[in-house]
Amino acid sequence: MSSGIQIPQDMRFQQREWLVQRIAWIVMALIILAALGGLFGYGPASWASDVDSTGKLRIEYERFGRVDAAVELKVWVDPSLFSDDRVEVWIDRGFIDAQQIDSITPEPSRAEPGAERCVFSFPAPRGGDRAYIVFHLAPQISGRYSGRLGTPGGPDLPIAQFVYP
């Protein structure tokens, strides 16, 4: 058909193009839904929490991060894990080295940069309250990072994060 007009036509190519486009629209919609769900950070699929078997150490963090985008790591420590009037939390270097620490709330009174793990110590809250610490982090390099977080001589928990570029 349409021999009267000189344009390059290829209906088989055209049909394939339409098919690919329809599939791509579905894929794009799925990506948006996944993003809403938190697959690319900040959303239900990204929020992770973990408690050790004794219930004394609890963490909340983001499974998925993006380079330079802020993420939080929240740690709750039971008073029975305090040493004297201090709370100490260690994090594996394998995890913390991939992060830029924007701030820690409250400010740690001391940070020990060990080769394997970083130990942060804070003044313990008085009156038998749990200690609540928030690390404001920003991943610096894309990839998967895992490690453990714990208290010296106490329980520890695995922590893993995938960072998108």
Next chain:
Amino acid sequence: MNSVLRGLAIYLFLLLVFRLTGKRSLGQLTAFDFILLLIISEATQQALMGDDFSLTAAGLVILTLVTLDLGMSLLKQRFSSIDRTIDSLPLLIVENGKPLKDRMDRERVDEEDVLNAAREAHGIHRLQQVKYAVLERNGTISIIPAQGSGS
């Protein structure tokens, strides 16, 4: 290295997205499309530069984008399969005054769009006066009037 990779990633991503959303996406720019474009460029700019706002990084990104475009145009010229994959093919949507409904639906073009193009280009006011209408690769509709319908 980062600037070049960022340029490459953004170039390929935008190429893919705009190719896959179809011919009509930006062919006829409405005011709102234009605003969308501005927003897209704003969103892209951050990812292109990251936190490196140096002259060197800007130069490298620009050089990467322009060189990629140059390379792409050379490839398109050399290989027709790449050409049609990147830029698609023109599509006949009206033949001898008869709209090819199936094709128009798939490209999200309706008769009104064709008539609009016909009015603008040739002052044609009826579809019967259109011999051919072609949806071009850039999303515009070109009209070839039927003989004797005036131009």
